[in-house]
Amino acid sequence: MSKGYKITLTVILSAAVLVALLVLTLLTASGALKKAEYLDPWKRDYFEQFQDPRVQLIAHGLLAANSHNMQPWKLRLDRKNPLVLYLYTDSERLAPESDPVARQTLVSQGTFLEYMRIAGERLGYAADIKLFPDGEYDEQQLRESMDQKPAAKITLSRATPQHNPLYEFMFLPDTNRMAYRPDAITPDQIRRLKQTNTEEDLTLSILSDKADIGRFGVYGVESTVIETGLRRMNDEAARIFRSNEYQKNQYRFGYSFEGQGVTGLKKHLLQGLITLIPSMNNEEASAKLAVQAAQTAAGHTPAYALILSKDNSRTSQVKAGMLYSRLILAAHEAGLVMQPLSQALEEYPEMRQAYSEIHKEYASAGGTIQLLIRLGQPTQNTPLSMRREVTDLISE
Structure with a gap:
């Protein structure tokens, strides 16, 4: 065996050991062996x-x-x-x-x-x-x-x-933020979804017209840009982000990588990195990912659903939530998944214009849009x- 070959083999083995140690360190920081209580x-x-x-x-x-x-x-x-x-x-x-x-x-x-x-x-x-x-x-x-x-x-x-x-x-998971298949929602699926609305003072609309899809996509992206551009919003989200298994078991509420569809080894490597180097999960990087996700969603959604109430009373808000649960379950039964797009309906000064525009266009007869929802067949399951x-x- 030549001297050069021995050196090369030694370098490869050393690199492999370093990589293995790095992976082990990341998995440990992530809590990969912890039971997901x-x-x-x-x-x-x-x-x-x-x-x-x-x-x-x-x-x-x-x-x-x-x-x-x-x-x-x-x-x-x-x-x-x-x-x-x-x-x-x-x-x-x-x-x-x-x-x-x-x-x-x-x-x-x-x-x-x-x-x-x-x-x-x-x-x-x-x-x-x-x-x-x-x-x-x-x-x-x-x-x-x-x-x-x-x-x-x-x-x-x-x-x-x-x-x-x-x-x-x-x-089953209630929200799927991933890209949806381009397949159109069928008349039978629409009928089954609309049957979930048993409230006279609520309106459930399923919209799949190309123009509507385009407008909702724009609302979704623009409102995400507005929200992620505000420091106080990012700080609020950061406070409830759980970066590893230890935190998820401790708090058991809030956000995590699973919400972005990240699972398996990739999830633990990312969790380990963020845990060891928190600065990697900075405001700019998070905002960029959120906007990219909104753009992907806008380009891969065959239909949207709207839940509107005649007024914006607390009772109407609760009833809208009850309808939303029925809609989620009926969508699963029909082979569909959903994602609520909440940003354009949020009620703070910077979102006022987007809120007014979407209501002017889709709630022209008055009332309140309680939920704007993406709807379609999944391209991948979410955890x-x-x-x-x-x-x-x-x-x-």
């Missing part, structure tokens, strides 16, 4: 560990889509009646910069309630839901009012278990998002 609530038998039927239904509601994955739900179990519980908006889990009037947060109360209702049918409990039993919030003292007034009173009664086909799809332990939602 934040995914436990997604297990189909998770609810079975609880005897109280109210807690069993809360365990299902916990899986619902919600704004910024803040999971802004607080439940109080009635001590006198074992079949009564109250849903409160958790005032400690608001997003005051991106959702300053808490509209998206109230929509999230509705998504939770509808998952509970559907689960109740399956488990043999009819859920009578009364929204704002003590009246709507005092908007001048919103946080205090959220703590004092329930968003809903839920009264359960024993019933014959019903087979609701939507139940089977509650255990499940973090969820808190059900007992963390229950307060005295």
Whole structure:
């Protein structure tokens, strides 16, 4: 064996060892071997560990889509009646910069309630839901009012278990931010989706005209550019970004790489890098990725859905969330996925023009657009998002 060959082999082996050490370091920093406890609530038998039927239904509601994955739900179990519980908006889990009037947060109360209702049918409990039993919030003292007034009173009664086909799809990810297939939404799919709207004061529209798709794409990109150009918005998002498995198990809410469709070894390498070198996840880089994702979405969406309410009351916001949950599950049943585009509907000064334009064009008869939603067939699956332990939602 020549001397040069020995040197080359030594260099290769040394490089391989260094690479292996680097990968091991990144995987360790990512927490690759840690059990993903934040995914436990997604297990189909998770609810079975609880005897109280109210807690069993809360365990299902916990899986619902919600704004910024803040999971802004607080439940109080009635001590006198074992079949009564109250849903409160958790005032400690608001997003005051991106959702300053808490509209998206109230929509999230509705998504939770509808998952509970559907689960109740399956488990043999009819859920009578009364929204704002003590009246709507005092908007001048919103946080205090959220703590004092329930968003809903839920009264359960024993019933014959019903087979609701939507139940089977509650255990799938609610949001897919990836590119969608170009296939058009079929008339049968549209019919099935529209059947989810049972509220007279809500309107559900499915739009697949080329002109509409183009306009919504522009709204999605432009509003993303506006939002990511604001320091306070980026700071708010950064505060709830979980960069590794340790943080995800600790907090169990907020954002992570999974939301961008990143999984497997790539996820752990990225998590390790961000954990060891936090500056890599800087504001400029995050903004660039968000805009690129919005541009990709705009170019790969065959249809959009709109949920409009006649007014913008808190009750209408909750009802819109309930409809949104039914729509998500019906979309899954039809082989479709969805993504809400929240930016253009956000209510802060810099977004006022975009908000006004989209309402002028698509809510010309008055009312409020509660949700603008991408709709289509997936090109890839997305992973499940973090969820808190059900007992963390229950307060005295």
